[in-house]
Amino acid sequence: GENVEQHPSTLSVQEGDSAVIKCTYSDSASNYFPWYKQELGKGPQLIIDIRSNVGEKKDQRIAVTLNKTAKHFSLHITETQPEDSAVYFCAASRRGNNRLAFGKGNQVVVIP
């Protein structure tokens, strides 16, 4: 089955700086890559997703890039704010089913 890995496990950034989290996946048939943000005591919340027919997608301060050849995708957060502090999960699934394989998560800490 699909295997998704995230790096780094913990990331500390100064407020206003950028944060980048990278994920790699193993299944070349995967075609959908969402990113979820999870705050303490809450369920994961979708923040952005990308499908394999595009290489980049942006939504205000958040962007995701996909490199299908290298089988990795990255989350970029610009102008970080304290409320961006959370655990971020990447996931992948393939055409024909909705099974999401999640990474282990990255703890992002934004230092005021």
Place this chain on the structure above:
Amino acid sequence: EAGVAQSPRYKIIEKRQSVAFWCNPISGHATLYWYQQILGQGPKLLIQFQNNGVVDDSQLPKDRFSAERLKGVDSTLKIQPAKLEDSAVYLCASSSLRGLYPDTQYFGPGTRLTVL
């Protein structure tokens, strides 16, 4: 639009006891998922329903876990008997599954289970 609802939010039981969790998906969503999230890890799919039929339960420990989705709306997940390693957050998610393309999954707040 109301989100995915789950109850209870917290549950503490002793090993070998039974427990049940309830989920109400977003209105109109045909697909419902139950995930297990162990502390420090990403969610792991236990079972997926489309309407009231099971699509994928390959990762459900069927000797102790069961789930049902009567009438294709609400769902319950049961554990009987519980083991210490079942301590986790149980997340419910739903999606509209409009076609072959994977569709966006929306998660509820989860139920935190502690087995003593």
